[in-house]
Amino acid sequence: INKVTFAPLVVSTLFILLTSLLAHCARRVVQKVIKEPFLRLLFEEAIAAAELCGCCFELIVVADNFGVATYAIFLFALTIWWSLNWGDATGCPYTHIEDVIEGKGDIRKAFLKTWAELTGGILVFKYVQMYWALEISDTHKDKAFEDCKADLQVPVIYGAVVEGIATCLCRLASKSLGDLNPRFATAIDSFIGTSLVVAAFDYSGGYFNPVLATSLKAGCEGHTLLEHAVVYWIGACAGSILSVYLYKLPAIQKYVRGPSVANGDSIWADKED
Incomplete structure (x- = not known):
């Protein structure tokens, strides 16, 4: 350089x-x-x-x-x-919606x-x-x-789906890491989140946070405020809400809470090798 x-x-x-x-x-x-x-x-x-x-x-x-x-x-x-x-x-607003759904907040x-x-x-x-x-x-x-330009490079509905699915995956990863409590959980969570942002970068911009998207891109040339709300508010919040219900599925709970066999050097903070 x-x-x-x-x-x-x-x-x-x-x-x-x-x-x-x-x-x-x-x-x-x-x-x-x-x-x-x-x-x-x-x-x-x-x-x-x-x-x-x-x-x-x-x-x-x-x-x-x-x-x-x-x-x-x-x-x-x-x-x-x-x-x-x-x-x-x-x-991030959808974490508070999750709290309301789970009875942790009003x-x-x-x-x-x-x-x-x-x-x-x-x-x-x-x-x-x-x-x-x-x-x-x-x-x-x-x-x-x-004048700022919108990051949305795909039709509105596709953008909402991208933000929704990526937000859902982010939240599922965070919840799993919170329960599994591996060593370096914060770094693993950050790596997953960053990877998803990069994957979505050329489609929706990869915001996964309605407040962040509003601050950076609301009113920018390339989408209307309604389209912005659909992609970055409804899309992301829907993905977040979906993650709450998906995380409760028996298959995911079995993976998170199920018995694990120690094998070699464990990365789990609370499990012995």
Whole structure:
């Protein structure tokens, strides 16, 4: 890599690190200042969504200029960081719908969490725009005020199916890893999620998160708001809801909870070799 191409990548990396650091500090302040648990969680959801969307705005720049492979490496590392730092926040609305279905939460709280996430995800664009407007690197030239283009490369119904199936697979993997508790569960989960994003990249953009898609692509040229909602909200949420019921199927439960024979070096944290 020569200096001309390497410098913009350094600028993008520093912006992502700065965004992560600011979010980390904001979380610490919220945890110290706000004592009421649910109100604190709402702020944490807003911060998580802002961090997610802020970093992913810059990841678009990385993907456009340095390729999907570089984008995937960044996303993999960030997903691990988010898993380790967000606590109970998810930055994603369909996890709250899952909680309602499973009796772990109520609709009012799910709505408030989603509202907090949308607020964080949408407001963070002003921060990103301010950074892009500085045009520190050539990759940010005219980026702050350019017209955005949708990532949807297939008909709306296909896009919804892609987002739905991939979200369902992501959620099934996360639930399985949560119950199986292998070593490196976070890294395995991140690898699966990143792989699915890359697989869907040229079809729907691979968002698998309605708030992320809304922050980055709502109102962009290439789809209407209704089409956007069908693909990124209805598609992803339907996939998430489907995962709740699929995970309860006897075949999957047998695999997750069934007896296992120790063989060689086990990667499972709570099983002896």
